[in-house]
Amino acid sequence: xxxxxxxxxxxxxxxxxxxxxxxxxxxxxxxxxxxxxxxxxxxxxxxxxxxxxxxxxxxxxxxxxxxxxxxxxxxxxxxxxxxxxxxxxxxxxxxxxxxxxxxxxxxxxxxxxxxxxxxxxxxxxxxxxxxxxxxxxxxxxxxxxxxxxxxxxxxxxxxxxxxxxxxxxxxxxxxxxxxxxxxxxxxxxxxxxxxxxxxxxxxxxxxxxxxxxxxxxxxxxxxxxxxxxxxxxxxxxxxxxxxxxxxxxxxxxxxxxxxxxxxxxxxxxxxxxxxxxxxxxxxxxxxxxxxxxxxxxxxxxxxxxxxxxxxxxxxxxxxxxxxxxxxxxxxxxxxxxxxxxxxxxxxxxxxxxxxxxxxxxxxxxxxxxxxxxxxxxxxxxxxxxxxxxxxxxxxxxxxxxxxxxxxxxxxxxxxxxxxxxxxxxxxxxxxxxxxxxxxxxxxxxxxxxxxxxxxxxxxxxxxxxxxxxxxxxxxxxxxxxxxxxxxxxxxxxxxxxxxxxxxxxxxxxxxxxxxxxxxxxx
Amino acid sequence: xxxxxxxxxxxxxxxxxxxxxxxxxxxxxxxxxxxxxxxxxxxxxxxxxxxxxxxxxxxxxxxxxxxxxxxxxxxxxxxxxxxxxxxxxxxxxxxxxxxxxxxxxxxxxxxxxxxxxxxxxxxxxxxxxxxxxxxxxxxxxxxxxxxxxxxxxxxxxxxxxxxxxxxxxxxxxxxxxxxxx
Numbered sequence: 001x002x003x004x005x006x007x008x009x010x011x012x013x014x015x016x017x018x019x020x021x022x023x024x025x026x027x028x029x030x031x032x033x034x035x036x037x038x039x040x041x042x043x044x045x046x047x048x049x050x051x052x053x054x055x056x057x058x059x060x061x062x063x064x065x066x067x068x069x070x071x072x073x074x075x076x077x078x079x080x081x082x083x084x085x086x087x088x089x090x091x092x093x094x095x096x097x098x099x100x101x102x103x104x105x106x107x108x109x110x111x112x113x114x115x116x117x118x119x120x121x122x123x124x125x126x127x128x129x130x131x132x133x134x135x136x137x138x139x140x141x142x143x144x145x146x147x148x149x150x151x152x153x154x155x156x157x158x159x160x161x162x163x164x165x166x167x168x169x170x171x172x173x174x175x176x177x178x179x180x181x182x183x184x185x186x187x188x189x190x191x192x193x194x195x196x197x198x199x200x201x202x203x204x205x206x207x208x209x210x211x212x213x214x215x216x217x218x219x220x221x222x223x224x225x226x227x228x229x230x231x232x233x234x235x236x237x238x239x240x241x242x243x244x245x246x247x248x249x250x251x252x253x254x255x256x257x258x259x260x261x262x263x264x265x266x267x268x269x270x271x272x273x274x275x276x277x278x279x280x281x282x283x284x285x286x287x288x289x290x291x292x293x294x295x296x297x298x299x300x301x302x303x304x305x306x307x308x309x310x311x312x313x314x315x316x317x318x319x320x321x322x323x324x325x326x327x328x329x330x331x332x333x334x335x336x337x338x339x340x341x342x343x344x345x346x347x348x349x350x351x352x353x354x355x356x357x358x359x360x361x362x363x364x365x366x367x368x369x370x371x372x373x374x375x376x377x378x379x380x381x382x383x384x385x386x387x388x389x390x391x392x393x394x395x396x397x398x399x400x401x402x403x404x405x406x407x408x409x410x411x412x413x414x415x416x417x418x419x420x421x422x423x424x425x426x427x428x429x430x431x432x433x434x435x436x437x438x439x440x441x442x443x444x445x446x447x448x449x450x451x452x453x454x455x456x457x458x459x460x461x462x463x464x465x466x467x468x469x470x471x472x473x474x475x476x477x478x479x480x481x482x483x484x485x486x487x488x489x490x491x492x493x494x495x496x497x498x499x500x501x502x503x504x505x506x507x508x509x510x511x512x513x514x515x516x517x518x519x520x521x522x
Numbered sequence: 523x524x525x526x527x528x529x530x531x532x533x534x535x536x537x538x539x540x541x542x543x544x545x546x547x548x549x550x551x552x553x554x555x556x557x558x559x560x561x562x563x564x565x566x567x568x569x570x571x572x573x574x575x576x577x578x579x580x581x582x583x584x585x586x587x588x589x590x591x592x593x594x595x596x597x598x599x600x601x602x603x604x605x606x607x608x609x610x611x612x613x614x615x616x617x618x619x620x621x622x623x624x625x626x627x628x629x630x631x632x633x634x635x636x637x638x639x640x641x642x643x644x645x646x647x648x649x650x651x652x653x654x655x656x657x658x659x660x661x662x663x664x665x666x667x668x669x670x671x672x673x674x675x676x677x678x679x680x681x682x683x684x685x686x687x688x689x690x691x692x693x694x695x696x697x698x699x700x701x702x703x
Binding site: 094438439442445449454457458 | 577662686690
């Protein structure tokens, strides 16, 4: 079946550097002396600790329960003992620390009892809950909780095997070696979302992966075929171009639907999952294995580049040491050279979003030439895949003119880095965009807090006013009461005095020469 | 001639009646300028400007009674915005140390439950009652420090807001100088 391929505008073709790591099979890494599992794996979806220090855990045992509807669970990546629950550095550009569970492996790697679910008989809510309880998140790097995506009802399911970032080959190897699992996972997702059409998009620089996936689709497991029902699954080869692997870009290439940056993909009846996520869904539902490891591409300035099946929570420094990181490494990039960031701290653990680690040296990644002034040549406009004018955004962000940046649609920017890649003046455009967008977000938060404070202050002022009014009303009422009461008392006294005086006048003989007993005037 | 006078008088009467009607029925309650100024102020309600809150300060500015650079938490950024809105001259506040946002924290071991801080808080962010331990709802705390002076046992301290990936910001890009031979 040959479907029409669409070509979005913009994009770049950087050196792929994929063969360094793509030619060796996925290898396992030895268990490090300790594993650090952060409770928050991405920017959203957190977990609540359900173990205490000293607990013995099995591989795959839940150690953090999903918190709220958006949360995803976390599991022990191997069997061992919980030795500490404390703050450890995160794999995040800020280098901040977060609450983590530390596990000391016992070396036995003892699994929990597998409890697979049959997707053809189990009900939909149960399957979605299982995805959440298995801790499955988007493994392309965005770490978006998968159960939230699986809940949508759509027509077209897109499975993303484009892997357009240079150096990265984890998805490529996964498709070559475990295509059957990916196809089963995709079938389960199609069953959950009710998609009639499943499109697996793979870039044409991965011929082995394409062949393997096509074979897997043809010889689908019976359970997957049953899940798919009347739906169709097709592998589509897409031209190599960066950033085709971004989900909206891939959807455009495969279906011709250009989704506005501000809209959700589900609005157009489409949902997109990464191949590694489909693989994880298959392992979780059909085999009962929660997410405890992921494939990490370790490449660049290392002796043994390749793809490693790494337990979650392994310190990045340990993984790099195992791959033989060379001594002249200057820094380590996480997540590819285009969209990734420099890790501020190598003690941070591998998390669910850690798809690629690149050891950089001066030879591989020479420091960029110094920034020259922007002359508005427009190269960045041609390269931008989302029809922005990066130089306008740059001028606004540089001048801290945040309203201007918003006017030029800063929030449509996906920070793909195409503009910075083509910029002849070597301006780190994305750095400016990241600065401006985080600043705008922070200011919006501040504004919200200020509005709330204003509301609370006004409410308090009106409350104080009301209390004051109530108090004075109360006092006035009491004063009136006292006044009426004393008036009544005075009247009683006057009446009594009157009576006494009358008595005295009636019987004057009894009290000769006596003055009135009570003088009414006194 | 007479026709012209009648027409002019007629127009004047109609317009006068319309304006009179509008003045009565479309009367704006409050001072819209003060509200615009209030929207710019940071709503810390700290009273460091000498007014009992942001709203009273905004009203004073709107009346032209006071300077526009008295807001400490807002800083020069705020003054610049006010200057732009009011068409007044920007005056820097002078040497001011940029402070990170802080929130009040009550040492619950030391608190004696006197309720003085509760009465001082301009945004009702402290809860507790007489002879019961008090606590600050940090989500509502504006960091105005008004609760510090009334505390008889000095159990309130100002702590920096913890940095999380959600409130962390990217830095302004700076290009390093190139090493030339």
